[in-house]
Amino acid sequence: MTRLIFFITLIGLLLAAPVFSDTSHVVAKGETLYSISRKYGITVAELCTENKITQSQVLKVGQKLVIPAKSLPTTESYIVAKGDTFYGIARRHNMTVDELLSLNKLKSSDTLKVGQVLKVPASTTTIANTIVSTPTIEISDPRSYTGKKGDSSLVWPVKNPEVVYVSGKISGVQLSAKKNEAVCAIQSGTVMFSGLYRGFGKVVFVQAQSGHMYVYTGLSDTTVTKGEYIATGKQLGVVGVDSFTGKDQLTFMVYQNGKPIDPAKAPRG
Numbered sequence: 001m002t003r004l005i006f007f008i009t010l011i012g013l014l015l016a017a018p019v020f021s022d023t024s025h026v027v028a029k030g031e032t033l034y035s036i037s038r039k040y041g042i043t044v045a046e047l048c049t050e051n052k053i054t055q056s057q058v059l060k061v062g063q064k065l066v067i068p069a070k071s072l073p074t075t076e077s078y079i080v081a082k083g084d085t086f087y088g089i090a091r092r093h094n095m096t097v098d099e100l101l102s103l104n105k106l107k108s109s110d111t112l113k114v115g116q117v118l119k120v121p122a123s124t125t126t127i128a129n130t131i132v133s134t135p136t137i138e139i140s141d142p143r144s145y146t147g148k149k150g151d152s153s154l155v156w157p158v159k160n161p162e163v164v165y166v167s168g169k170i171s172g173v174q175l176s177a178k179k180n181e182a183v184c185a186i187q188s189g190t191v192m193f194s195g196l197y198r199g200f201g202k203v204v205f206v207q208a209q210s211g212h213m214y215v216y217t218g219l220s221d222t223t224v225t226k227g228e229y230i231a232t233g234k235q236l237g238v239v240g241v242d243s244f245t246g247k248d249q250l251t252f253m254v255y256q257n258g259k260p261i262d263p264a265k266a267p268r269g
Contacts, residue, residue, distance in 0.1 A: 024066055121196070156186065157183045158175055158250070175249055183219055194228075206230065
């Protein structure tokens with residue numbers, strides 16, 4: 001898959017939002033607003049707004065919460081093969097082990113069996129009756145590290161990162177970060193997409209008035225929504241743990257006219 005095809009495939013997600021029906025979630029023992037919001041790929045604020053509750057409210061076992069329709073995940077079946085582990089399956093489908101266990105109502109102490117059917121995020125997304133295929137996720141790291149280092153003194157989505165250029169299927173820079181560090185916009189613009197994209201974690205696209213598309217990938221959570229206009233410095237989400245390196249970092253890319261450019265040369269607000 002070329003870099004341009006990768007970009008076009010991602011942009012396909014921007015055309016429309018999936019149509020789902022509202023659903024409810026019954027609070028189980030030990031669950032919190034945060035854990036429930038992570039399960040459905042939404043923010044705590046969205047969950048609280050939908051249910052007219054405050055973020056400080058204590059949940060009760062058996063309490064029923066309404067999950068916003070736009071947040072319901074699409075799943076498909078995965079058949080366990082010989083040698084599979086919870087970690088390996090979760091990594092292959094860009095989710096945490098806890099998310100995999102929660103989705104399948106399993107415990108970490110449970111034993112996987114060959115032929116067992118598990119629910120995992122779907123490999124295709126239906127958008128406005130059009131199926132957009134997502135890229136195949138490889139077990140090996142799809143990035144090629146050029147060895148070229150960038151200028152950490154520039155304004156980046158995180159503070160004072162180590163900047164490493166990557167190429168290949170992904171073309172941009174890899175930025176080191178602190179655990180749970182805020183990821184902020186380096187240029188103002190309109191949020192074109194905000195959410196989970198298989199293989200890249202949670203992703204935020206911001207299109208500037210200049211036409212440049214700023215792509216922030218590998219987030220553990222997002223704090224903005226599609227259509228929202230954001231100013232330079234606005235928090236877009238929280239940095240995540242890279243599934244290949246196990247480090248807190250994100251991949252940052254900038255496109256102009258559908259082609260990747262050096263993120264260091266992209267306009268900053």
